[in-house]
Amino acid sequence: MHEVAPDLIGATLLVNGVGGVIVEVEAYHHTDPAAHSFRGPTLRNQVMFGPPGYTYVYRSYGIHWCINFVCEKAGSASAVLIRALEPTHGIAAMRRRRKLHDERSLCSGPGKVTQALGITHAHNALALDAPPMALYARASKPEIAAGVRVGITKAIELPWRYGLKGSRFLSKPF
DNA sequence: TAGGCGATGGTCT
């Protein structure tokens, strides 16, 4: 997982042709008290205990949706939270959904990403390589920044947040 | 420009 997470930085994520380049992610797995999978499988998180390459979508604070990629081998219950994108595809559609003109704020946070891409619980447990999802590997290796994760109350010291160094589209600087 | 806080609902204890 700690190889997958930084490798996702620079990859392109599209949902129905709308999306952009991933510039910020966080890693979680089942030995990590901050992870949803820490207490074992439940109705909500069961997709994380399945095979890699699938989406895990959950509701955050009763208001927002957040999207994760399940990774590593089946049963390890690790996932990578997509926190920010650099918008490149379907910017007009994202602006419409976000009711926003500032391109920099379109996808600079996990709740914003799902709103801009139109992701809801209907997108839970979907394969990343089949419509409406699409994930494209980056062309070259970018400079990666690492830091502590954002917005959690447990295991806050683990430096499992990864980002594209110097990007203008991060949820917050490293 | 930075920090406080209310909204809001699924999930787990």
Next chain:
DNA sequence: GACCATCGCCTAC
């Protein structure tokens, strides 16, 4: 009944 991997508005400086 409490917790929470957030956002955006409001205020104070």
